[in-house]
Amino acid sequence: MSKEKFDYFIKGEKGKYEVVIGLEVHAQVLSKSKLFSGSSTKFGADPNNQVSLIDSAFPGMLPVINEECVKQAVRTGLGLSAKINNYSVFDRKNYFYADLPQGYQISQYKNPIVGEGKVLLDMPYGSKEIGIERLHLEQDAGKSIHDMDPSNTYVDLNRSGIALMEIVSKPDLRSPDEVNAYIKKLRSIMRYLGTCDGNMQEGSLRADVNVSVRKEGDTNFGTRCEIKNVNSIKFMQMAIEYEAARQVELIENGKKIDQETRLFDTKKNETRSMRSKEDAHDYRYFPDPDLLPLKLEQKLIDDLKKSLPELPDKKKERFVKEYGLNAYEANVLVSEKEISEYYEEVAKLSDKKLAATWMMGDLFAMLNDRGLDISKSPISAKHFAELVQAIKSGEISGRIAKEVFEIMVESGDNPKKIIESKGMKQQSDPKELEKMINEILSKNKDKVDQYKAGKEKLFGFFVGQVMKLSGGKANPQLTNEILKKLLKG
Amino acid sequence: MADITNQSLNEIIENVKTKKVSSSELTKAYIKNIEGAKKLNAFVTTTFDQALDKSKKFDNKPNFDQLLPGIPLAVKDLFCTENTKTTAGSNILNNFIPSYESTVTKNLWDNGSFLLGKLNCDEFAMGSSNETSYYGNVINPVGDQLVPGGSSGGSSSALAADLTPATIGTDTGGSIRQPASFTGTVGLKPTYGLCSRWGIVAFASSLDQAGPMTKTIKDCAIMLEAMSGFDEKDSTSINKKKEQYSKNLKDNIKGLKIGIPKEYRVDNMPKEVDELWEKGKKILKDLGAQLIDISLPHTKYALPTYYIVAPAEASSNLARYDGVRYGYRSKQGKDLIEMYEKTRSEGFGDEVKRRILIGTYVLSSGYYDAYYLKAQKVRQLIKKDFDDSFKKIDAILTPSTPSSAFKIGEKTNDPVSMYLNDIFTVPVNLAGLPALSMPAGVDNQGHPLGLQLIGKALDEQKILNIGYAFEKNCGFNNEIKKWWS
Known part of the structure; x- marks a missing residue:
C-alpha cells in the first residue's frame, strides 16, 4: 500500500x-x-x-x-x-x-x-x-x-x-x-x-x-x-x-x-x-x-x-519479473498493447531498465507533443534500441543522446550514422581528456588555487570548461575522475 | 381444347409438358378469367404484361424438367415481389415497391413459374374474412354474399374461381386453412421453419408460415415441394434436405393411427360440421386407418393465448411502418411525434390498430407477466399436449372451421366472434405443427366445409398421403357456378 x-x-x-x-x-x-x-x-x-x-x-x-x-x-x-x-x-x-x-x-x-x-x-x-x-x-x-x-x-x-x-x-x-x-x-x-x-x-x-x-x-x-x-x-x-x-x-x-x-x-x-x-x-x-x-x-x-493474447495484468507481472522494472514502469509500459510491444522489441536489443527510462521520458514526451500514437513513432524500435545501447556503452553521453534523439526524430536516420557523421562520439580516451584538462587548469591557475584553498564549488566550473572545450563530448564520469586526480596533484 | 383453367395444377403441368397447351395460351386464359372476375376483387395488382412476356420466353425455350414449367401464378400480396407493388392489404404500403423478392416466391419462379398478380388479403394478414383490406373486401366465388375467409381471402377466391392454377398464402392462426375450407379448396400450413419467412411482410414472427393453396392434394404436394427449403437468411428456417412430396405421394394409409381430440367438439357447433367430422372418420377407417380418441386438454386456452402472442409480436413488427423511410407518410404533423401519429392513424385500418393496442398493452410493464409471459407458458402446455399425443398416433383429424363461409358484414362489428372462427386452426400455429385443410363436403346451403389433418413436426408427407387417400374416397366436387362473369 x-x-x-x-x-x-x-x-x-x-x-x-x-x-x-x-x-x-x-x-x-x-x-x-x-x-x-x-x-x-x-x-x-x-x-x-x-x-x-x-x-x-x-x-x-x-x-x-x-x-x-x-x-x-x-x-x-x-x-x-x-x-x-x-x-x-x-x-x-x-x-x-x-x-x-x-x-x-x-x-x-x-x-x-x-x-x-x-x-x-x-x-x-x-x-x-x-x-x-x-x-x-x-x-x-x-x-x-x-x-x-x-x-x-x-x-x-x-x-x-x-x-x-x-x-x-x-x-x-x-x-x-x-x-x-x-x-x-x-x-x-x-x-x-x-x-x-x-x-x-x-x-x-x-x-x-x-x-x-x-x-x-x-x-x-x-x-x-x-x-x-x-x-x-x-x-x-x-x-x-x-x-x-x-x-x-x-x-x-x-x-x-x-x-x-x-x-x-x-x-x-x-x-x-x-x-x-x-x-x-x-x-x-x-x-x-x-x-x-x-x-x-x-x-x-x-x-x-486458449487463443487469448497475454492481457495487461499478466504482462505487467512478467515485465516486473523478466525486465526488472518497478510496478509503476511496468504499468505505464503495458497500458497500451502497442507500447508494450515497442518496449519489448527495444528491451530485447538493449538495456531493459535504461530503455524503460528513455521510453517513458523522451520518447513519450515527443509523441505527446506531436499527438502521435506509438505506432506512428518517427523512431523505430530498432533505432531506439541502438540509441539506448549507445548511451549504455558510454559511446555517447546522456546530453548528446538528447541531441541525437532530436535528429533521429527529424531525419529518421539510425543513431550510429548520426553520431558518426556529426562526430558526436563521446571522448573517452583518458590521455586525450588529461591533455584537455591540463590545458584548462593551466589557463585558470587562480581558480585552481582558490579550489585548493577550499572553494570546492569550483569543481563544477572545471567540468563545465571541459565540456565546453570538448563540445559536450567528454565522458562525464572519466572527466570527473581525471579532474579530481589532477586537482589533488 | 376445353377450358384448361378449371383443371388441377397437376393436369395443367401435364398438358404443358405434352405441349397440349403453351405457357402463353395458359397465361392468356387466366388473364381472360381475371379480367372477367373483377367483381370478386381478388387482385390488388396484376402483372399481365410481365406474365405474357415470361410465358413467351418459356415457350421459346421451354424447360419441362422443372416442377412448375411455364405456370403463371398469383400470390398473396404479403410476399415481397421485386419491382412489383406489395401492399400487405394496407394503405401504409400503398406505394411500396420492393427491390427484392421473397425467398418463397423466388423458389417458385426458380421452378419455372412466374407472377400473374398480387392477391388481396386482410390488412397485414389480420382478419378471418378479408374484410380488413384497404383495397376492399373479397367475395367468395361460392356465393356473392359470402366472405372467402381470411386472411388469404384473395388467394382462396382466386383459386376457387380459376383465376390462378394454384397459389400461396400465409397462415399465422388459420389464414390458409380457413379460407381453403370456405372455398372448397386445399390449404396447407407447413411446419414452422419449413418455408422461409424472408421477404414476407411479418405479422407475428413466431407463428407466420407460408404455404400452398391448391385444388387438389397432389397440387399441394407439388407447390410445397417448390416453395419450401432451408434459407440461411431466416434464422428460424429448418436446415434439412428437401423432400419430394409429389413423387412420394401415396394413398395407402392402412394401419395409420388417427387421433380424434375430444376438445374439438365445441358448443354451438353446427350439426353439419359434426356430421362431416363423422364422415371423415368413417372414410379413414374404411381405408384401414385406426381411430384413437385423444385429449388435448389445453385446447380451450389456445385462442386467448394466440390473441396475446400474435398481437404482441405484431405491435413490435409493425413499428417499422413509421413514414420515415418508405410507404405512406402523412402530410400533416408539425414534428416527428405528430408525423408518426398521423401517418399510423391514416395508414393503418381499425383491426390493425386494435391488435397493435392489444399487443402494446400485453407487453407493457406491469402487465407483461400476467399476459405475455403467461401466454408463453400456456403455449408450451399446448405444444406438450400435441407432443404427448403424437407418441401414440400418426395424425389428428378435426374440422377446419366451426362453420362454413359466413356472410359479408356478418361479424365485422363483433371482433371476438370473428376471432372464434380460428378456434380449430390456432392451436397448430402455437405448436408450430403442419396442418392441412381439405374439402370434405357441404353444409345444408351447399357451402363447402373442410376437415383438418394435423401432423407431427416435419410430417407433411404423411398428412399429404392421408389427404390424398381421403380425397380419392370422399367424392367432394367443388361445383362453383361462375355467376360473376
Whole structure:
C-alpha cells in the first residue's frame, strides 16, 4: 500500500459525502460487418452508404446473427474474467425514433451473453477491483442530424445495426480518478483483445454514468441519476463532479433527489434533466421471435480462451519479473498493447531498465507533443534500441543522446550514422581528456588555487570548461575522475 | 381444347409438358378469367404484361424438367415481389415497391413459374374474412354474399374461381386453412421453419408460415415441394434436405393411427360440421386407418393465448411502418411525434390498430407477466399436449372451421366472434405443427366445409398421403357456378 490515501469526498456543510458511480460502457465491437447484416462497419463513409435492407428495416427483412460479433463478446468477457453464458437471448427493446428503423433495438435483456466479471485498477493508494455486472450484445441506432437544414432532420443509418457491447459495472467506482482508470483499463483490455478499437473520438466507446452520493460511512446507496451518452473521459469526470455537487446541495437543503435521466451539457458544464422516472420509456422488452436463443458450445468458449493474447495484468507481472522494472514502469509500459510491444522489441536489443527510462521520458514526451500514437513513432524500435545501447556503452553521453534523439526524430536516420557523421562520439580516451584538462587548469591557475584553498564549488566550473572545450563530448564520469586526480596533484 | 383453367395444377403441368397447351395460351386464359372476375376483387395488382412476356420466353425455350414449367401464378400480396407493388392489404404500403423478392416466391419462379398478380388479403394478414383490406373486401366465388375467409381471402377466391392454377398464402392462426375450407379448396400450413419467412411482410414472427393453396392434394404436394427449403437468411428456417412430396405421394394409409381430440367438439357447433367430422372418420377407417380418441386438454386456452402472442409480436413488427423511410407518410404533423401519429392513424385500418393496442398493452410493464409471459407458458402446455399425443398416433383429424363461409358484414362489428372462427386452426400455429385443410363436403346451403389433418413436426408427407387417400374416397366436387362473369 502506498502512503497516499483515497480522499475523494464532497464536503458539505453537514459533513463529507462519498460519491458512488457505476458505468454502462457502450463499446463498438471490432468486426467487418454489422451484428445482424452484412453491411460494412467502416467509419467515415458517406451517409447511408453502409446500409442494407435489414439495417433500414424493410418489410420482411430478418436478422441473422454475425458469429464474429458473438466471438468478440465472448473474448471480451473472458478478458474481464467473467462468466460466459452458454445460453443467452436477444430481446426487442421497443421505442420510436427516426434513427431507429425497426422501431425496436435488438438487445439482450434478461439473459446476457456474459455475466459477472472484474477489472483491476492500479490506483496511487493501491489496487482496486471493480465488479462487472454483465456484458450484452446490442445493435447501435442510426444518427439524426439536426443542423443540416433549418426545418428538417436528416438521418444517417451507417451506424444502424453495428454491434455494441454494453458493459455494465457494479457501483464500485468512487471518484473521477477511478472512472478515468477504469475506462482506460477497459479500453486497454479490449484493445489487447482486438475486440474494440476504443476510439472515443469516433464514438467507439461511450458511457452512461450513474451517480449517487451518500454520507461518509453510510451503507445504503442514495438515489441515483443516470447521465446519458458521455463520450470522453474528461466529460465523464466533469459530469460526475457537477452531478455529485448538485446532489449534495439538494440533500443539504433537505430536498429529495429524483431518480431521472440527465444529459451533460459540455458547453455549460452542467447536467440537465432529460426525463424523470415517471416519463421513463416503457421499452416493452420481449424475446425477439426472429432469432433463436444463442447457445454456445463449451468447446467454442474453451478454444477462444486458449487463443487469448497475454492481457495487461499478466504482462505487467512478467515485465516486473523478466525486465526488472518497478510496478509503476511496468504499468505505464503495458497500458497500451502497442507500447508494450515497442518496449519489448527495444528491451530485447538493449538495456531493459535504461530503455524503460528513455521510453517513458523522451520518447513519450515527443509523441505527446506531436499527438502521435506509438505506432506512428518517427523512431523505430530498432533505432531506439541502438540509441539506448549507445548511451549504455558510454559511446555517447546522456546530453548528446538528447541531441541525437532530436535528429533521429527529424531525419529518421539510425543513431550510429548520426553520431558518426556529426562526430558526436563521446571522448573517452583518458590521455586525450588529461591533455584537455591540463590545458584548462593551466589557463585558470587562480581558480585552481582558490579550489585548493577550499572553494570546492569550483569543481563544477572545471567540468563545465571541459565540456565546453570538448563540445559536450567528454565522458562525464572519466572527466570527473581525471579532474579530481589532477586537482589533488 | 376445353377450358384448361378449371383443371388441377397437376393436369395443367401435364398438358404443358405434352405441349397440349403453351405457357402463353395458359397465361392468356387466366388473364381472360381475371379480367372477367373483377367483381370478386381478388387482385390488388396484376402483372399481365410481365406474365405474357415470361410465358413467351418459356415457350421459346421451354424447360419441362422443372416442377412448375411455364405456370403463371398469383400470390398473396404479403410476399415481397421485386419491382412489383406489395401492399400487405394496407394503405401504409400503398406505394411500396420492393427491390427484392421473397425467398418463397423466388423458389417458385426458380421452378419455372412466374407472377400473374398480387392477391388481396386482410390488412397485414389480420382478419378471418378479408374484410380488413384497404383495397376492399373479397367475395367468395361460392356465393356473392359470402366472405372467402381470411386472411388469404384473395388467394382462396382466386383459386376457387380459376383465376390462378394454384397459389400461396400465409397462415399465422388459420389464414390458409380457413379460407381453403370456405372455398372448397386445399390449404396447407407447413411446419414452422419449413418455408422461409424472408421477404414476407411479418405479422407475428413466431407463428407466420407460408404455404400452398391448391385444388387438389397432389397440387399441394407439388407447390410445397417448390416453395419450401432451408434459407440461411431466416434464422428460424429448418436446415434439412428437401423432400419430394409429389413423387412420394401415396394413398395407402392402412394401419395409420388417427387421433380424434375430444376438445374439438365445441358448443354451438353446427350439426353439419359434426356430421362431416363423422364422415371423415368413417372414410379413414374404411381405408384401414385406426381411430384413437385423444385429449388435448389445453385446447380451450389456445385462442386467448394466440390473441396475446400474435398481437404482441405484431405491435413490435409493425413499428417499422413509421413514414420515415418508405410507404405512406402523412402530410400533416408539425414534428416527428405528430408525423408518426398521423401517418399510423391514416395508414393503418381499425383491426390493425386494435391488435397493435392489444399487443402494446400485453407487453407493457406491469402487465407483461400476467399476459405475455403467461401466454408463453400456456403455449408450451399446448405444444406438450400435441407432443404427448403424437407418441401414440400418426395424425389428428378435426374440422377446419366451426362453420362454413359466413356472410359479408356478418361479424365485422363483433371482433371476438370473428376471432372464434380460428378456434380449430390456432392451436397448430402455437405448436408450430403442419396442418392441412381439405374439402370434405357441404353444409345444408351447399357451402363447402373442410376437415383438418394435423401432423407431427416435419410430417407433411404423411398428412399429404392421408389427404390424398381421403380425397380419392370422399367424392367432394367443388361445383362453383361462375355467376360473376
